[in-house]
Amino acid sequence: MPSDPCEKLITNGLTMIPRSVAYCPALRPRTWAPTRNVSLLSFRAVASLSTERTRRRFARQDSAGGSTTVSRAWNSTLPSEKQSGHISSQENESILFFDNIFPLRLTFLFKRPWQSHQDIADMLGRFNSPTLGLLDPINLVKRAIPKDIPIKVTEILPHLKDGGAFVKVSHGPEVKTEDLEASLTKKLESAPLKPWFNPLRGVKAGLVKGMPWLEDLHRFPKSRLKVEFIPKDPGGEAVELSQEDLYSLFRKYGKIADITSQPAESKVVPKFAHLDFALIRDAIMARNCLHGFLVTEILGGGKNGTKLRLSYERKVKAHSIWNWIVNHPRLVIPVAAGLLAAITVAIFDPIRQFFVKAHIQQTFRLSDNQVYRWLKTRTTDLLAFGHGKSGQDSFNEVWKHRRDLIEKIQTWLLESSDNFIVVQGPRGSGKKDLVLDQALKERKNVLVIDCKPIVEARGESGTIKNLAQSVGYRPVFSWANSMSSLVDLALQSTTGVKAGFSETLESQVTKILHTSAAALKEVSLSGRQKDDKDADISDDAYLEAHPDKRPVVVINNFLHKSDESTIVHEKMAQWAALLVQNNVAHVIFLTSDTSYPKTLSKALPDRVFRQIALGDLSPDIAKKFVASRLEADDDGSRPKEGDGKEWARPNLSELDDCIEQLGGRLTDLEFLARRIKGGQTPRHAVDEIISQSATEIVKMFFLGSAKNDSGGRTWSTEQAWYLVKSLARHRSLRYNEILLSDTFASSTTADATDGEAALEGLANAELITVKTQHGRPQTISASKPMYQAAFGILVADRVLQAKMDLAVLKELAKVENRSIERVESELAVLSTLPKQPSQTGERISYLLGKLEGSQRKINEYEKEMGKLKKVLSQTD
Numbered sequence: 001m002p003s004d005p006c007e008k009l010i011t012n013g014l015t016m017i018p019r020s021v022a023y024c025p026a027l028r029p030r031t032w033a034p035t036r037n038v039s040l041l042s043f044r045a046v047a048s049l050s051t052e053r054t055r056r057r058f059a060r061q062d063s064a065g066g067s068t069t070v071s072r073a074w075n076s077t078l079p080s081e082k083q084s085g086h087i088s089s090q091e092n093e094s095i096l097f098f099d100n101i102f103p104l105r106l107t108f109l110f111k112r113p114w115q116s117h118q119d120i121a122d123m124l125g126r127f128n129s130p131t132l133g134l135l136d137p138i139n140l141v142k143r144a145i146p147k148d149i150p151i152k153v154t155e156i157l158p159h160l161k162d163g164g165a166f167v168k169v170s171h172g173p174e175v176k177t178e179d180l181e182a183s184l185t186k187k188l189e190s191a192p193l194k195p196w197f198n199p200l201r202g203v204k205a206g207l208v209k210g211m212p213w214l215e216d217l218h219r220f221p222k223s224r225l226k227v228e229f230i231p232k233d234p235g236g237e238a239v240e241l242s243q244e245d246l247y248s249l250f251r252k253y254g255k256i257a258d259i260t261s262q263p264a265e266s267k268v269v270p271k272f273a274h275l276d277f278a279l280i281r282d283a284i285m286a287r288n289c290l291h292g293f294l295v296t297e298i299l300g301g302g303k304n305g306t307k308l309r310l311s312y313e314r315k316v317k318a319h320s321i322w323n324w325i326v327n328h329p330r331l332v333i334p335v336a337a338g339l340l341a342a343i344t345v346a347i348f349d350p351i352r353q354f355f356v357k358a359h360i361q362q363t364f365r366l367s368d369n370q371v372y373r374w375l376k377t378r379t380t381d382l383l384a385f386g387h388g389k390s391g392q393d394s395f396n397e398v399w400k401h402r403r404d405l406i407e408k409i410q411t412w413l414l415e416s417s418d419n420f421i422v423v424q425g426p427r428g429s430g431k432k433d434l435v436l437d438q439a440l441k442e443r444k445n446v447l448v449i450d451c452k453p454i455v456e457a458r459g460e461s462g463t464i465k466n467l468a469q470s471v472g473y474r475p476v477f478s479w480a481n482s483m484s485s486l487v488d489l490a491l492q493s494t495t496g497v498k499a500g501f502s503e504t505l506e507s508q509v510t511k512i513l514h515t516s517a518a519a520l521k522e523v524s525l526s527g528r529q530k531d532d533k534d535a536d537i538s539d540d541a542y543l544e545a546h547p548d549k550r551p552v553v554v555i556n557n558f559l560h561k562s563d564e565s566t567i568v569h570e571k572m573a574q575w576a577a578l579l580v581q582n583n584v585a586h587v588i589f590l591t592s593d594t595s596y597p598k599t600l601s602k603a604l605p606d607r608v609f610r611q612i613a614l615g616d617l618s619p620d621i622a623k624k625f626v627a628s629r630l631e632a633d634d635d636g637s638r639p640k641e642g643d644g645k646e647w648a649r650p651n652l653s654e655l656d657d658c659i660e661q662l663g664g665r666l667t668d669l670e671f672l673a674r675r676i677k678g679g680q681t682p683r684h685a686v687d688e689i690i691s692q693s694a695t696e697i698v699k700m701f702f703l704g705s706a707k708n709d710s711g712g713r714t715w716s717t718e719q720a721w722y723l724v725k726s727l728a729r730h731r732s733l734r735y736n737e738i739l740l741s742d743t744f745a746s747s748t749t750a751d752a753t754d755g756e757a758a759l760e761g762l763a764n765a766e767l768i769t770v771k772t773q774h775g776r777p778q779t780i781s782a783s784k785p786m787y788q789a790a791f792g793i794l795v796a797d798r799v800l801q802a803k804m805d806l807a808v809l810k811e812l813a814k815v816e817n818r819s820i821e822r823v824e825s826e827l828a829v830l831s832t833l834p835k836q837p838s839q840t841g842e843r844i845s846y847l848l849g850k851l852e853g854s855q856r857k858i859n860e861y862e863k864e865m866g867k868l869k870k871v872l873s874q875t876d
Contacts, residue, residue: 254282359472425614
């Protein structure tokens with residue numbers, strides 16, 4: 001015998017090419033002397049990618065000089081484009097299926113898209129090296145076949161997905177297939193062959209009665225088989241086998257756990273049944289042996305016979321909780337959202353309430369620590385050189401002037417009243433300093449909410465974040481709202497049900513304010529002791545009886561950009577009403593918007609608010625304030641003696657006239673003081689301030705860019721110029737007289753058709769101030785004296801005046817043209833009458849008079865517009 005391992009033969013009538021033949025370099029045509037007859041063998045590997053490798057033929061000369069030609073092919077068992085994937089047999093040939101030849105867990109390799117079949121073949125080739133001996137999987141097939149059966153193996157087709165192999169054998173006509181299967185079964189029962197990877201189960205063999213289908217789909221063995229009943233010939237009829245017939249056919253391959261027939265009312269075709277085997281290996285044997293089996297009439301397959309089509313199917317556990325959850329998303333998703341919300345509330349709400357309470361009481365504020373305050377006092381005295389109070393001294397005159405307002409607020413805070421306190425005044429009038437630094441100076445437990453950063457935040461997440469920071473609400477996951485919205489949208493588009501994971505801006509603002517209200521109530525009751533005289537009364541009665549124990553909520557910049565963020569302001573007003581009605585806290589609103597009663601009246605419709613209106617300082621107080629600011633600044637900037645520098649005291653001789661022209665707005669007075677300190681004279685400083693204000697008015701109200709960006713404005717450029725021009729001539733205007741003017745009564749601008757809304761918008765924009773008498777608007781004036789002088793500068797500009805007057809005249813001309821069109825249309829209707837009745841004569845005269853008057857106005861406007869166009873063309 002040759003020593004080359006590639007030339008080994010299997011004796012006892014079984015001839016086989018070893019697995020290394022596919023890549024054995026020593027394999028080449030040669031002659032040799034066999035000891036037995038050699039049969040034709042075609043060995044196909046499970047994972048070869050090519051449909052047919054180069055056939056190798058070699059002849060080996062025996063000792064008698066004869067030769068036998070052996071043809072070997074290394075073909076794939078996986079179907080190609082020209083292969084159907086079925087195994088066919090000829091006459092006197094049978095196909096056997098050997099189970100438990102390969103590890104069943106190798107199927108996971110087929111799930112890797114990057115793993116090629118050739119890689120698996122190479123791995124099996126290395127695994128099945130000749131050195132393994134009895135561990136060779138194909139060697140199990142050789143050992144399983146009895147030696148006393150006159151059969152010859154002609155082809156072996158390993159089937160890795162099912163962990164077995166198909167073996168095609170040839171035999172004489174005297175051999176019956178039933179005897180062949182019985183002999184194999186008896187042999188394997190008497191001498192079990194157990195592979196190394198499954199020592200508890202031996203190799204089993206069965207006769208393939210149907211037509212097995214070798215496919216490379218991602219369908220892997222399961223313990224459940226779906227048996228479909230299809231006709232023998234296309235277009236024929238198939239019979240649905242009973243459970244008894246199915247049991248008799250499949251029981252030989254293993255223990256059957258259950259048989260489920262197709263429901264009688266089901267319209268699914270072809271008809272089918274489910275067979276649940278106790279073990280996956282038993283289902284594999286049944287599927288590979290009976291797939292394509294033709295059930296005859298004797299076996300219950302009907303007159304024409306019924307073919308079985310078997311496939312693996314995943315078994316769904318009955319009454320599975322997970323299956324119910326997956327199949328009922330419309331119920332499960334809302335319930336899951338509710339449970340998640342409940343868990344979140346139970347865990348995070350106490351934490352957030354604690355942080356809000358700490359924020360109100362300033363528990364973690366370092367400046368309230370006694371040691372820190374002591375150190376700050378000592379270091380400030382050493383480094384400030386006596387200038388620590390200079391900044392506050394300059395406001396003493398202002399606070400003395402407004403002492404009655406401060407005391408009024410403090411008195412209201414000591415009374416038990418379920419009402420708001422509203423401090424209204426233009427920007428720069430000192431509302432915040434008056435309330436926080438003076439009225440609430442000695443007050444503890446003050447919560448300040450600034451609406452400006454909340455309203456100006458970008459997006460809903462920014463609004464929620466800024467609101468949470470203002471009340472100390474943490475932790476807050478503002479970013480999670482966007483993600484929740486996407487998840488909610490995806491679920492709604494797939495299931496048709498809104499899950500409710502995401503929350504609207506309104507609901508989240510309400511949630512933050514509700515938590516803050518609970519924390520405020522805890523703060524109000526934190527000073528209550530068990531040994532108090534009224535310890536036995538309820539919490540509500542205690543809060544009503546002790547208004548001094550309630551915290552104070554200051555809502556600053558209320559109605560800031562109210563046209564853009566109505567939700568925030570409305571929720572603030574409702575929340576404040578809840579606080580004062582339940583005696584939880586005092587609420588003070590600081591606003592510069594004169595229309596605040598509209599919003600607050602919705603929250604408290606049956607209350608008259610406690611109001612304080614802050615105006616400009618009187619000229620005397622304004623002069624003292626500027627002088628005190630100059631003295632306070634001079635203390636820090638005055639050159640020391642011996643420095644060789646002279647300090648020039650500002651000349652305040654012009655201050656009286658300048659302050660009268662500038663007005664008493666605190667921010668304007670501070671601006672004037674800084675300019676005077678910088679070396680400017682009062683007159684020069686005021687002139688520059690007025691000139692700068694005039695430039696701001698032009699940019700905000702008259703330029704085209706402002707006009708194009710007029711979203712949400714309720715007034716037009718022509719209306720603003722009409723007021724500027726009129727106020728430049730008169731310090732005050734009658735409110736109703738302005739409403740009756742053509743510019744306000746008949747505006748052609750879409751957003752400015754309502755004259756009262758236009759005046760209210762201009763007042764909110766701080767161009768004008770509307771003064772009232774007995775609750776009704778009476779007069780209109782400039783928002784501050786400085787604007788009165790700025791209006792004069794704007795009117796004196798010939799180019800600007802000509803441009804704006806031209807725009808006003810064009811609008812008035814449009815109004816008259818529209819009036820003429822209406823008159824002409826009515827006259828046309830009257831002219832269609834067959835006879836002119838005498839009753840229409842007066843109406844026609846009236847319409848003709850209107851027509852004449854409008855045309856006369858248009859002629860005058862045209863003349864004026866011609867003059868203005870000439871000014872614009874000739875003036876720089």
